[in-house]
Amino acid sequence: MQLILFLTGLAIGLGLWMWQKFCTEYFFGKMPQDISHGYSKSDLPIIPQLQGHIELLEQEKLELHAKLRDQQELLDLAPTAFLHVNRDNQLKWCNQQARQLLSLQRWQPGQVKLLLKKLVNSYELDQLIEQTRSYQQPQVSEWVYYPSLDCALTISKVKSLLVRASSFPLANGEVVVFIENRQSLLDISKERDRVFSDLAHELRTPLTSIRLVVETLQNRLESPLSGLVNRLLREVDRLIHLVQRCLDLSQLETKPSMDLNCQPIELRSLVLEVWETLEAIAQGRHIQISETGGDNMLIHADKSRMYQVFLNLLDNAIKYSPDGGTIKLKTETIITDEGRWLSINIIDAGRGFAETDLPNVFDRFFRGDQSRIRYCSEDETRVELIEGSGLGLAIVQQIIMAHGGSIKALNDTHTGGARLQLILPARIANPET
Numbered sequence: 001m002q003l004i005l006f007l008t009g010l011a012i013g014l015g016l017w018m019w020q021k022f023c024t025e026y027f028f029g030k031m032p033q034d035i036s037h038g039y040s041k042s043d044l045p046i047i048p049q050l051q052g053h054i055e056l057l058e059q060e061k062l063e064l065h066a067k068l069r070d071q072q073e074l075l076d077l078a079p080t081a082f083l084h085v086n087r088d089n090q091l092k093w094c095n096q097q098a099r100q101l102l103s104l105q106r107w108q109p110g111q112v113k114l115l116l117k118k119l120v121n122s123y124e125l126d127q128l129i130e131q132t133r134s135y136q137q138p139q140v141s142e143w144v145y146y147p148s149l150d151c152a153l154t155i156s157k158v159k160s161l162l163v164r165a166s167s168f169p170l171a172n173g174e175v176v177v178f179i180e181n182r183q184s185l186l187d188i189s190k191e192r193d194r195v196f197s198d199l200a201h202e203l204r205t206p207l208t209s210i211r212l213v214v215e216t217l218q219n220r221l222e223s224p225l226s227g228l229v230n231r232l233l234r235e236v237d238r239l240i241h242l243v244q245r246c247l248d249l250s251q252l253e254t255k256p257s258m259d260l261n262c263q264p265i266e267l268r269s270l271v272l273e274v275w276e277t278l279e280a281i282a283q284g285r286h287i288q289i290s291e292t293g294g295d296n297m298l299i300h301a302d303k304s305r306m307y308q309v310f311l312n313l314l315d316n317a318i319k320y321s322p323d324g325g326t327i328k329l330k331t332e333t334i335i336t337d338e339g340r341w342l343s344i345n346i347i348d349a350g351r352g353f354a355e356t357d358l359p360n361v362f363d364r365f366f367r368g369d370q371s372r373i374r375y376c377s378e379d380e381t382r383v384e385l386i387e388g389s390g391l392g393l394a395i396v397q398q399i400i401m402a403h404g405g406s407i408k409a410l411n412d413t414h415t416g417g418a419r420l421q422l423i424l425p426a427r428i429a430n431p432e433t
Helices: 002-030 046-076 096-101 123-135 152-157 183-218 225-254 267-284 303-319 392-402
Strands: 081-085 091-094 139-145 161-169 175-181 262-266 288-292 297-302 326-336 339-347 373-375 383-385 406-411 418-425
Touching: 081 096, 096 175, 123 139, 123 161, 123 175, 161 183, 183 225, 225 392, 262 267, 262 303, 267 288, 267 297, 267 303, 297 303, 297 418, 303 326, 303 339, 303 392, 303 418, 392 406
Parallel strands: 288 326
Antiparallel strands: 081 091, 081 175, 139 161, 161 175, 262 297, 326 339, 339 418, 373 383, 406 418
């Protein structure tokens, strides 16, 4: 009987020992590789080893905190605002520029995380963060930011800001945003436009007086002096034309919808009317126009302004096309949720825009090097430099925008020539009217 009890107790003891050994080995098997590396069943004792690994982890933690602190110090010195938002849209961290730009004085490092929308009242910023998190792709957005105010008395003292934000997705739904204050660039641009407008107003009167004097001399002088006077008259007219275009552009930028006498216009008739004006120049260089689409299409627009648009675009197409080239005019209808639109493409037979010039084509006074050259023969042995004010496309863009449309500069993938794409609201002509 005693032997049976002894054997039973021995069996229970061996079972408990085997179970504890199994649990210990399972525990160490679940530990990270850098901790369990070098572990042996015969290594004793275990506690000093665990203490050593804990010390290593503490050292790594301190090093990571030091790197994080260095990165935050660098971001504090950055010229752009920086925001770090977690998956719950709580502000984890921001730099000094962000605190100044977005008035985040209430946020302090290390405090309880606050929702970003309670700190910054900006729908555009919220949308940017949500789009970045949804698409998992960097996003860029630009908008006018109106700082939130705690005191209504300071409303008149606060100025809206033009900002440009770039966002990047991180792991676990977190997002970082870099915000650039572009208000100074906008102010410089407005000041430049004002100076040009004032200068154009000041130049118009004396140039008109000079032209009257030159016209008087033209009728009183004989050759060869009359030739010099004629040349002077052409240069004065060119300056008057440049001044008038500056004034037109300034007027369109400040009040784009002013003096627009909109009415239904048949698109094809308008284009043919413009081409008749330029036909003599085109025939002299054996340039033709090829039309596709556009029949029975109406646009609701100011006829004189749209005439100015197509006159400028077709004139440019003639200038930059080689002798004997063909200008293509393609029109098609686009139907979207916002309605029916006309896509009007004017494609010249030239060399197209330089890729570096495409973002700046519609800037006033911009002249790309490539756009100044016209190849006058198919073998490209003769070239001609084309003069211009650099205001034509800027004026065209403002007119199109005033009519609720848009314009884009591209290079045609088939011909390689420059392609100007106009998008305008469309109407279908009623045959009975």
